[in-house]
Each structure stands twice: as structure tokens, then as C-alpha cells.
Amino acid sequence: xxRRLRKNHPIGYxxxxxxIFLAVILLVxxxxxxxxxxxxxxxxxxxxxxxxxxxxxxxxxxxxxLLKTTxxxxxxxxxxxxxxxxxxxxxxxxxxxxxxLYSRLLFGLPQDxxxxxxxxxxxxxxxxxxxxxxxxxxxxxxxxQTLLEHFGTSRSGIWKACILSGVLFxxxxxxxxxxxxxxxxxxxxxxxxxxxxxxxxxxxRTGNIxxxxxxxxxxxxxxxxxxxxxxxxxxxxxxxxxxATMLFSVLIYLLPTLFLLRKKKLGEVALYFGRDIPxxxxx
Numbered sequence: 231x232x233r234r235l236r237k238n239h240p241i242g243y244x245x246x247x248x249x250i251f252l253a254v255i256l257l258v259x260x261x262x263x264x265x266x267x268x269x270x271x272x273x274x275x276x277x278x279x280x281x282x283x284x285x286x287x288x289x290x291x292x293x294x295x296l297l298k299t300t301x302x303x304x305x306x307x308x309x310x311x312x313x314x315x316x317x318x319x320x321x322x323x324x325x326x327x328x329x330x331l332y333s334r335l336l337f338g339l340p341q342d343x344x345x346x347x348x349x350x351x352x353x354x355x356x357x358x359x360x361x362x363x364x365x366x367x368x369x370x371x372x373x374x375q376t377l378l379e380h381f382g383t384s385r386s387g388i389w390k391a392c393i394l395s396g397v398l399f400x401x402x403x404x405x406x407x408x409x410x411x412x413x414x415x416x417x418x419x420x421x422x423x424x425x426x427x428x429x430x431x432x433x434x435r436t437g438n439i440x441x442x443x444x445x446x447x448x449x450x451x452x453x454x455x456x457x458x459x460x461x462x463x464x465x466x467x468x469x470x471x472x473x474a475t476m477l478f479s480v481l482i483y484l485l486p487t488l489f490l491l492r493k494k495k496l497g498e499v500a501l502y503f504g505r506d507i508p509x510x511x512x513x
Contacts (some may be wrong), residue, residue: 255286255289281357286363293372345460361446373395375503379506388496392491397426401423427484434498435490435491435498
């Protein structure tokens with residue numbers, strides 16, 4: 231049934247995959263929270279990033295099951311351009327990650343606070359790394375792949391797939407309305423949508439899901455560095471602080487996407503994904 235839905239109604243399949251992914255994550259989070267309430271008298275000492283790690287592990291399982299069911303599990307093993315060559319393709323976000331890390335280490339960390347306990351820092355690293363892996367598995371390997379097969383490897387087809395994948399990625403962040411200020415969440419959705427378009431373009435150009443998973447995880451880790459190391463803010467608090475300056479992300483991420491998907495490089499997309507695309511939809 232899932233294969234038939236993917237083949238006959240690919241966009242509906244993508245929406246359903248996202249809904250299932252988000253529902254499982256929310257359900258697992260709820261179950262873990264209820265379990266902790268039943269076991270512990272005080273939840274103040276519970277590490278939020280550990281809960282994140284558990285729910286994102288469940289999200290990874292959902293994505294893997296969808297890939298296996300639809301015969302696309304091999305995407306997780308596809309080398310494409312190779313990991314390090316892929317990072318060269320994605321050099322723009324890698325440079326942003328490096329700059330953010332540099333600026334936060336020099337100016338963004340508190341000077342008069344002790345580091346959190348080692349196990350808490352480890353849970354921050356694992357939790358946010360799993361966010362990157364889970365979201366790239368579902369939004370690039372599951373959804374991005376399906377959209378590319380549907381729209382094809384022509385220039386317009388690749389752009390349609392990138393944009394729709396980014397929109398679905400941005401919309402997924404509406405779930406943060408449960409714990410963050412509405413305007414901050416709206417700005418996060420705009421930011422995430424434009425980032426999602428670029429990450430999908432990098433995935434198409436590299437044919438390697440682990441490249442975008444690494445970039446995504448590194449971006450999340452550097453964005454929450456102070457909170458992860460010192461506990462100064464949570465993810466929900468960080469999202470609540472987003473303002474209208476996030477609108478600049480549309481330019482920051484879409485302009486490099488124009489460069490990534492320039493005409494003379496689109497052949498690489500067909501090279502890595504041509505075997506998955508019906509002959510009539512190939513460029």
C-alpha cells in the first residue's frame with residue numbers, strides 16, 4: 231500500500247510521511263515524559279537532550295522503515311560524490327558553521343559559569359546530532375528523493391523538488407508552537423524552509439545523505455553551543471527569541487542555491503539519481 235501511494239500520489243505520500251514522522255516523535259516524547267512522571271518525584275533534573283535523543287532515534291526508525299518499505303534503503307549507503315567531496319559542494323554552509331563556531335567560542339559563551347556535567351554535554355551532542363540525522367533521512371532521503379523521482383531531473387523539476395521539500399521542512403517546525411512563542415516559531419519556519427531548499431540542493435548535487443546529515447547536525451550544535459555547554463537556554467527559549475531578522479535567511483540560503491543548481495552542474499544530479507528516475511522524466 232505504501233509503495234502504491236508513493237507511486238500514484240507522490241506528494242500525498244510525502245505529506246503522509248512527514249505527518250507520521252512528526253506524530254511518532256511527539257508520541258514518543260509524550261510516553262517518555264509520562265514515564266518519567268510516574269518514576270520520578272522531581273523532573274527538574276531530567277536532561278531535555280536525552281529526551282530529544284530518544285524521540286529522534288524513533289524518527290530515524292520511521293524514516294528507515296519507509297525507505298525499506300519503498301525499496302529505497304540503499305540511499306543510506308549511496309556514496310555519490312563521496313563525503314569529503316560532498317563537503318566541498320556544501321562549502322557555503324560549512325563556512326557558516328565555522329564562522330558561527332568561531333564567534334560563539336570567542337564572544338558567545340558565558341565567562342563566569344561552570345560547564346555542565348560531562349554526561350549532560352554528551353547528551354546535548356548526541357541529541358542534536360540525531361536531530362540532524364533524523365530530519366535529513368525523512369526530508370531528503372524519503373521526501374526529497376520521492377519529489378525528485380516525481381518531478382524529474384530537468385532544471386524545473388529539480389527546482390520544484392527543492393522548493394517543495396523546503397516548504398515541507400519549514401512547515402514541520404510548526405510543532406514548536408507547543409513550547410515557543412508563536413512569532414519566533416513563524417520566523418523559524420521561514421528560516422527552516424529556505425535552509426531546507428539549500429540542503430535538498432546539496433543532497434541532489436552530492437548523492438550522499440550523510441553530507442547533509444553532518445551539515446544539519448553541525449548547524450544545530452553550533453547554534454545551541456552556549457545552551458549545550460552551560461545550560462543558559464533551551465531550544466524552546468532560543469526559538470522564542472527569533473525575530474524578523476530571520477527573514478534574511480531567505481536570501482542567505484536561496485542565493486547559494488542558485489549557484490549550486492547552476493545549469494552546468496545539473497548533470498551531476500542526473501549522474502547520481504538517474505537510475506531512480508523514469509526515462510521520460512530525465513533531463
